[in-house]
Amino acid sequence: METLSFSLRAERVLRGTGRQAIVGVVASGNLEVLAERIEDGTGCRVEVSTAAEGFGDVWKAVVGDFVERVSPGGVCFSINDGGARPDTVMLRLMQAARVLESAS
Amino acid sequence: MSGWSKARDARGERMSAAASLAKGKIVEAADATALLERLIRPGDRVCLEGDNQKQADFLARALIKVDRQKVHDLHVVQSGLVLPEHLELFESGIARKLDFSYSGPQGAALARALDKGRIELGAIHTYIELFARYYMDLTPNVALIVARQADRDGNLYTGPNTEDTPTIVEATAFKDGIVVAQVNEIVDKLPRVDIQGDQVDFVIQSPTSFYVEPLFTRDPASVTETQILMAMMAIKGIYAEYGVRRLNHGIGFATAAIELLLPTYGESLGLKGRVGTHWALNPHPTLIPAIESGWVEQIHCFGSEVGMDDYMRARPDIYFTGKDGSLRSNRMMCQNAGLYACDMFIGGTLQIDLDGNSSTVTPGRIAGFGGAPNMGADPHGRRHATDAWLKAGREASDGEQTLVRGRKLVVQMVETFGDKMAPAFVDELDSIALARKLDLELAPVMIYGDDVTHIVTEEGIANLLLCRGRAEREQAIRGVAGYTEAGRGRDRKAVEALRQRGVIRRPEDLGVDPLDATRGLLAAHSINDLVDWSGGLYRPPSKFRNW
Amino acid sequence: MSARVPERGSWLEASARARVAGLLDANSFTEFLGPEQREMSPHLSLFDLPRAFDDGVVVGRGKLGGRPVFVAAQDGRFMGGTFGEISGSKIVGLLRAARDGAAGDDAPRTVLLLLDTGGVRLQEANAGELAVSEIIRAIAEARRAGITVIALVGGKAGAFGGGGIITACCSRIVVSRHGRISVSGPEVIETNQGIEEFDSKDRALVWRITGGRTRWLTGGADRYVADEIRAFREAAMALGAEDAAPFDLFRLQAEQSRLEQRLQVDGDSRDATQIWTRRGLDEPERVGDMTEHDFVVLADREAPNHDAR
Numbered sequence: 001m002e003t004l005s006f007s008l009r010a011e012r013v014l015r016g017t018g019r020q021a022i023v024g025v026v027a028s029g030n031l032e033v034l035a036e037r038i039e040d041g042t043g044c045r046v047e048v049s050t051a052a053e054g055f056g057d058v059w060k061a062v063v064g065d066f067v068e069r070v071s072p073g074g075v076c077f078s079i080n081d082g083g084a085r086p087d088t089v090m091l092r093l094m095q096a097a098r099v100l101e102s103a104s
Numbered sequence: 105m106s107g108w109s110k111a112r113d114a115r116g117e118r119m120s121a122a123a124s125l126a127k128g129k130i131v132e133a134a135d136a137t138a139l140l141e142r143l144i145r146p147g148d149r150v151c152l153e154g155d156n157q158k159q160a161d162f163l164a165r166a167l168i169k170v171d172r173q174k175v176h177d178l179h180v181v182q183s184g185l186v187l188p189e190h191l192e193l194f195e196s197g198i199a200r201k202l203d204f205s206y207s208g209p210q211g212a213a214l215a216r217a218l219d220k221g222r223i224e225l226g227a228i229h230t231y232i233e234l235f236a237r238y239y240m241d242l243t244p245n246v247a248l249i250v251a252r253q254a255d256r257d258g259n260l261y262t263g264p265n266t267e268d269t270p271t272i273v274e275a276t277a278f279k280d281g282i283v284v285a286q287v288n289e290i291v292d293k294l295p296r297v298d299i300q301g302d303q304v305d306f307v308i309q310s311p312t313s314f315y316v317e318p319l320f321t322r323d324p325a326s327v328t329e330t331q332i333l334m335a336m337m338a339i340k341g342i343y344a345e346y347g348v349r350r351l352n353h354g355i356g357f358a359t360a361a362i363e364l365l366l367p368t369y370g371e372s373l374g375l376k377g378r379v380g381t382h383w384a385l386n387p388h389p390t391l392i393p394a395i396e397s398g399w400v401e402q403i404h405c406f407g408s409e410v411g412m413d414d415y416m417r418a419r420p421d422i423y424f425t426g427k428d429g430s431l432r433s434n435r436m437m438c439q440n441a442g443l444y445a446c447d448m449f450i451g452g453t454l455q456i457d458l459d460g461n462s463s464t465v466t467p468g469r470i471a472g473f474g475g476a477p478n479m480g481a482d483p484h485g486r487r488h489a490t491d492a493w494l495k496a497g498r499e500a501s502d503g504e505q506t507l508v509r510g511r512k513l514v515v516q517m518v519e520t521f522g523d524k525m526a527p528a529f530v531d532e533l534d535s536i537a538l539a540r541k542l543d544l545e546l547a548p549v550m551i552y553g554d555d556v557t558h559i560v561t562e563e564g565i566a567n568l569l570l571c572r573g574r575a576e577r578e579q580a581i582r583g584v585a586g587y588t589e590a591g592r593g594r595d596r597k598a599v600e601a602l603r604q605r606g607v608i609r610r611p612e613d614l615g616v617d618p619l620d621a622t623r624g625l626l627a628a629h630s631i632n633d634l635v636d637w638s639g640g641l642y643r644p645p646s647k648f649r650n651w
Numbered sequence: 652m653s654a655r656v657p658e659r660g661s662w663l664e665a666s667a668r669a670r671v672a673g674l675l676d677a678n679s680f681t682e683f684l685g686p687e688q689r690e691m692s693p694h695l696s697l698f699d700l701p702r703a704f705d706d707g708v709v710v711g712r713g714k715l716g717g718r719p720v721f722v723a724a725q726d727g728r729f730m731g732g733t734f735g736e737i738s739g740s741k742i743v744g745l746l747r748a749a750r751d752g753a754a755g756d757d758a759p760r761t762v763l764l765l766l767d768t769g770g771v772r773l774q775e776a777n778a779g780e781l782a783v784s785e786i787i788r789a790i791a792e793a794r795r796a797g798i799t800v801i802a803l804v805g806g807k808a809g810a811f812g813g814g815g816i817i818t819a820c821c822s823r824i825v826v827s828r829h830g831r832i833s834v835s836g837p838e839v840i841e842t843n844q845g846i847e848e849f850d851s852k853d854r855a856l857v858w859r860i861t862g863g864r865t866r867w868l869t870g871g872a873d874r875y876v877a878d879e880i881r882a883f884r885e886a887a888m889a890l891g892a893e894d895a896a897p898f899d900l901f902r903l904q905a906e907q908s909r910l911e912q913r914l915q916v917d918g919d920s921r922d923a924t925q926i927w928t929r930r931g932l933d934e935p936e937r938v939g940d941m942t943e944h945d946f947v948v949l950a951d952r953e954a955p956n957h958d959a960r
Binding site for chain 1: 562
Binding site: 325623629630632635636640643646647648649650651 | 661663664807828829852853854855856858862864878939940942
């Protein structure tokens with residue numbers, strides 16, 4: 001197992017009022033993302049625990065693009081990864097952000 | 105005696121030698137090996153029928169038991185090298201030379217045998233290429249074929265799995281070769297005659313029915329959101345844009361996703377009747393919902409599929425069927441239809457290089473080609489026009505030439521990463537490394553880059569028709585290569601410029617929201633749903649059941 | 652024919668959370684020990700395996716048709732829905748809370764167990780075995796205390812190993828076509844007894860033996876439902892509204908004699924089709940292939956009616 005941690009600054013705080021969301025499942029080629037609001041302005045954290053070791057640079061690229069695309073300021077994303085591919089990671093991150101945004 | 109009938113005379117001698125084993129044309133299963141010893145001579149070209157589906161498996165087992173003093177150094181000329189027995193022929197010295205198309209499950213064993221020098225390889229062909237050579241310089245001396253039923257005159261019913269048989273028999277029987285058929289049963293009256301009895305010399309009832317592999321069944325339960333996203337982009341960005349009505353699909357999950365989205369997403373785009381009406385396609389169970397929803401006018405099949413017989417029998421307006429009601433497939437004819445009468449081939453692959461060449465060879469495996477290279481090639485002999493074909497041609501010509509020829513759409517759908525995070529986009533195809541290692545004259549490339557018109561990944565669509573020059577093409581490919589090394593190595597500015605020109609189209613450029621790509625869009629979620637769509641006519645094999 | 656897209660919320664396909672959300676009254680669910688608590692397996696990391704924030708089990712309380720219920724749901728996709736130290740303890744705790752009438756005046760009298768499991772988690776076998784035993788005991792104690800425990804089985808992993816035993820200990824069992832209930836899994840039987848005994852790759856056979864239709868027709872389940880979350884909800888509502896049957900010696904003896912009788916009649920059968928043939932069904936080999944509608948019609952006529960368990 002490998003753990004990775006990314007702290008980024010987003011353009012703006014993520015919209016919506018959802019406090020917490022969990023999407024996905026820990027299975028082969030899949031992952032779960034737990035999104036929680038944090039008190040950090042536009043700061044965004046991504047904490048990864050992954051079964052696939054040695055892909056730190058790919059994670060960095062995916063997380064960077066995600067933050068640029070969605071601007072999820074004030075949110076911490078915690079990930080348990082069963083070896084998902086980057087497109088699946090991006091999709092789950094976007095799904096988690098969408099749940100926070102659309103929660104009433 | 106003139107010297108003009110040596111082959112016919114030789115055939116006469118072999119037939120006389122074998123006569124005592126037969127009652128009429130019927131030979132007992134116990135005498136199969138003895139029969140082959142009398143019919144086959146050293147160095148003969150032999151076609152032991154087998155393709156990606158049906159197998160003359162009983163005759164294969166009979167052939168490996170021949171006395172090697174009598175039968176050796178055969179030249180095997182057949183579509184599929186698929187059974188372990190096929191390789192055993194070479195291990196034991198019964199066969200020496202090989203020309204084939206497809207090896208599927210034996211891909212790794214074949215690569216090992218080549219590496220050890222057990223096989224003298226003629227060439228790895230595509231299906232119609234090999235069939236063509238049956239009529240040129242690789243005509244079989246002996247064809248060992250497989251059918252469902254025979255009558256006592258040797259007429260054969262090959263039924264839904266007719267596949268290669270007429271092509272093999274035509275070449276063999278009309279050039280003084282010998283045709284031996286294994287059949288599941290011998291009956292008084294056949295449902296219909298697929299092969300005329302006077303082209304068949306011997307018939308053997310095999311102790312067990314011949315093996316058929318269900319090769320085209322994709323369980324909707326395994327279709328992923330990424331594949332659905334790619335399918336949505338393909339439908340909106342290619343099917344709709346070009347108005348593709350006549351086409352061929354590959355057998356991967358991404359194209360299965362397209363089939364399952366036609367009656368849902370395709371319907372919502374108003375495409376029914378405008379795309380996907382005529383098909384050169386095996387009987388894919390995943391197309392059932394589209395057929396039942398009235399999307400499909402006609403399908404011609406290369407082969408059949410386990411479990412689909414009753415469904416196709418009940419849908420004669422859609423499928424080609426005999427007077428008896430059952431499907432008639434024909435690989436040669438369907439390949440021809442796919443080559444000349446389809447405006448698009450769309451299918452998956454395992455690796456694409458930065459010139460767009462693609463291959464399904466992975467390290468240590470030679471899976472062969474099958475039909476994909478012909479489906480995925482622009483046929484320069486085509487002379488009839490359709491809107492889709494002309495539009496593709498115009499895009500490729502940049503409006504500069506006065507004489508515009510059309511182009512076949514050749515679309516590769518590939519997820520940027522495959523199993524175990526293997527990148528789909530690479531600097532050098534594994535097949536090229538393998539060709540070097542095995543000293544092959546020609547690297548096994550499935551589809552050449554200059555034939556590919558579009559690449560669809562979860563990152564978007566690259567339209568290679570619109571690329572001018574190699575550098576642009578490379579950036580277009582890198583631009584949809586996602587987080588692979590090839591993708592991360594892209595020139596961001598160049599890729600953005602290509603996007604402005606519509607060479608690269610992201611999901612958002614197509615109006616597709618990745619978060620809308622959910623399994624809820626699939627017309628069927630499971631094999632069970634497909635059975636329901638078919639009104640219980642589709643009977644999936646046990647391996648696909650979860651009830 | 653018009654496009655008829657099955658829009659129906661498949662139980663089989665849904666996650667544990669989606670099943671719970673769809674099963675209970677809208678927005679009535681409150682989770683205990685949610686993923687944000689990060690109560691994860693203390694063992695999986697030793698095997699270099701990824702953990703899940705909820706250890707694959709969702710527990711909590713909510714309402715079903717307005718009545719309060721406790722609910723526990725396994726997700727068969729994480730580690731095969733297996734019983735480990737944490738995932739097992741969450742279910743044990745829930746059952747004990749039900750037994751003790753926790754939550755005061757509005758204490759749930761019903762526990763819904765959404766089982767989707769291959770049995771004990773191999774990587775934490777001792778803790779898992781203990782959890783299974785504790786769950787069995789907790790079910791017995793809860794039932795003694797007048798709580799109805801309903802097993803719902805229709806997930807990909809089925810209810811195998813300890814999950815099969817737990818299912819059989821419940822007050823009521825609801826199953827769908829895809830649900831399987833058994834103790835030894837098909838692969839285990841094949842490995843130990845040979846392919847002649849059980850061909851685990853023959854999926855039609857596996858479902859004929861362990862699948863929901865057979866379980867219902869032989870009295871191994873009380874309700875058979877279509878693979879829809881809505882259908883599970885309706886069945887659970889109907890069963891939850893029944894008065895809990897007394898869980899006493901008389902009832903256990905009735906169950907024992909039902910099982911003995913079944914063994915006597917069908918014990919020598921090699922396949923489910925033999926049982927159907929004995930029952931005089933018209934086309935016994937078609938039972939697995941019938942549409943849900945045809946099967947329900949047949950089963951209404953054929954399924955044994957008993958009040959054991």
